Amino acid sequence: MTVELITKDDLEQFRQTLLHDLKGLLTKRTEEPQKYLKSYQVKNMLKISGGTLHTLRANGTLKFTRIGHIIYYNYEDIMQLMEGPAKNLKR
Template identity: 40%
Template sequence: MAVQIITIEDLNEFRSLLLNDIKEIIQSKPQQTKQWLKSNEVRKLLNISSSTLQNLRINGTLTYTKVGGIMYYDKADIEKLLHGNKVNAIPTLFK
């Protein structure tokens, strides 16, 4: 059996090749985003309480789908809500 010696340069080259391969895999894989979010995910995303989320449901501001006691929210509806309530800031002058 022949003995092979691995040098630090060999290890660094292997490391570089491995990192490049991993980067290619990550970049080529399309990012999948969830279409349906659960209540806790929506609360974290919008930084709101359970009661605020309930009020958004009750007054029809945010639509939802209920399946087996779990409420799901369409991410597109949340984005529409955020874009629909966008406020243009008017700069104020300090005197």
């Protein structure tokens, strides 16, 4: 059985490496938007109230998926809604 000694310098080097790796993970940003958004994110994005969001769901203007008690919205559907009816007209 071999015995390996760990010195304070070894621990300090490990700490520095770990901190560097953690900072890299925390500062990494994704450029692509999330595919699905929650209600509060959609309200902030469209600058609408909860009641308005409910109306958009109820009249079928905005598609949604409910999983448990959480409602999710497809990002692409929201972008189409923001583009307005002019983009959806066929001539």
